[in-house]
Amino acid sequence: MQQPDSPAQRNRETLAVEMKAASRVTIIGMVLDAFLGIIKVIGGTLFHSQALLVDGIHSFTDVVSDLVVLGVMKLSRQEPDDNHPYGHQRIETFGTLVLGSILIAVGAAVAWENTLRLIEGDINNVPEWPVLVAAAISVVSKEWIFRYTRHIGQAIRSDLIIANAWHSRTDAFSSVVVLISTAGAMLGFLWLDVLAAVAIAVIITHIGWKFTWDSVQELVDTGLSPDDTEMLKTIARDTDGVLNVHELRSRRMGHDILLDIHLVVRPEISVSEGHQIGMQVVIGMRKALENIRDINFHIDAEKDEDHFPETESLPSRAEVGRIIAEQLGEIPQRSRLRLHYLRNKLHLEIFLDEQDPGTIFTSENVRSHLDGYPWFGSVRIWVAGP
Template sequence: MSDIAPLNKDSDHHSQAAQVATRVTVIGMVLDIALGILKCVAGILFFSQALFVDGIHSLSDAFSDLIVIAVMKASRRAPDQEHPYGHQRIETLGTMLLGTTLIAVGAALAWDNLERLISQADAPLPEWPVLVAALLSIGGKEWIFRYTRRVGRAIRSDLIVANAWHSRTDAFSSVIVLVSTAGAMLGFVWLDALAAVIVALIVGHVGWSFTWSSVKELVDTGIPSEELERLRNIARETEGVRNVHELRTRKMGQDILLDVHLVVSPNISVSEGHQIGMQVVDRMRETLDDIAYINFHIDPENDDEFEPTTLGLPERKDLDALLEDKLGVTIPHGRLRLHYLRNKIHLELFFDGHALDPEQSRIEALKQYLDSQPWFGSLRVWRS
């Protein structure tokens, strides 16, 4: 018996999250454009290649912000018929696109400035306005980093959090520009080119971390082993659960999708087995808030310990016909209970002492016949 227990996420929730994400991203984009233009112009006018590279970094942030806005709008749509698990994979693809963009920008800038550093070409000393531009960049980017990260955590968006850290790298790079410019103004001109290379490598490193995390998610990497074991223990400790096997997870955006097989007593009803499964679902969600869907399967025996029951065993309709032939009466609906365990069928018959109930001799003949069948496990007859 299998069932899926989704977390209720209505369209209003998704819409509100998308609106909040768009607002913080637009604010960051405006800041990135302003700082990017300021740093590029100041870098050219006041002879700082490092500041110019930092300006390109800020403008790349603005480009990534556009990607984030488009991706968030698409990924935060509510589940529909074609995408029953939602659209969070779009967010993962957007994060990967953002990461690869940063890798490309970082590699190009690092190569250009590494050539300049190796050639040791004469260059004019940076001037004091470079320091002012770097300080403005540090303050602005640190503020937008903290604001964006807070929003990303609130709406549970890896993409927004990643974009926040993208802003933090811009602040780090501006610190490097500040220090290198001060050194260059003291006569160490090569510090400017070295700082430009370091900033470019930082950009590429951040891009690689975003890309790699997205790739792992796209190939359905599970949650950490310690969290998986914690969920397994929660299921085992739930009353009515005998064992747990085939516990699997995968990430889709910030959401966790989970599949679990729960071993319960083979003698309980279907509804009781389902109720036990729902208890497990509730306790797991109390432990991890990010679980969106839990697909649980109720097993009467552990398939890992015993050979799974084959499909070649007789079905109910076949057994109804057999019993009618051997007992000479039609078994009313609900009076025959079947247990398919360890490749055997165990039968339970319930009679209420009615005059049409079969004679004991016929039941003994039925037992004798069943003992000769390879699929037979046991027969229990109950009389009220």
């Protein structure tokens, strides 16, 4: 019988498929960007269109961004290791930051140069009709590659691929601007060509700023929106066995979400029941948000931060056993002791396998011997039936 694949094996296979898809769409886009960049730079130079020339520079920035994407995707899709137990998705975030910075730099430089030309009035040449053809080819091609790249990015849950798709669409938008400005310049409004170059540069800068700002927010561990946070808290509170949620922290790593949550449950339940309640919360949250990668839940019998300062003074199980043995004698064999640390007090439950008349392990006797200890809260004695 064939053994089912382990989670690690499935994860490796998924990473391989995602990497292959990301590489394929990026290489296709890079070849297209290089082709369009050559056409537009040559066309803008030969047929007197500053807007088309700037649009060609924009296409070449797409080639650079595609190279960045290929390198970053290879690194970010590596499996988790000892030094990076949560994976390498932050490399993807950093790559998006670099891509955004490149766009800002290119857009700002081009906008400044053409703004000076517009102010100085250094506009003499009329664009020719091949500029319209080159711009039209660019619009159709870049809209197609945008839709294809975005589809792949959403399928493999990669913010970097999606960002690169939108970079491609800005090229399509800028080519539309070239079409309009060229038509206007050919009708006699020569300044429209230079103004369009400035507008394209502003578009490039705006998209770059958005990528950069989003990446910075992720790198500083910005959490989920208040609405999503409250939704997840409601899911947890509505889970059977959860009394309250007193802390929920979130952060993003690439497209994935990492959560830490503290769940308040009844103090008398077992460890295994508390864990089961936590797992039910995990299931509910994953149904609500599919891109949750990891949920670390902490089971609390109370809001522990309200009583943290004094918890160091509470004795451990070994210390309690030693004190009971000194004060009352050893707890009978096959009996057991359960400890409840609540409100900076220690509450005891002693489960006796059997009890003979006159035993010293009664609630009154235990209380009288332990009442002098500042950590003592209460005691309950349970005796097994015949």
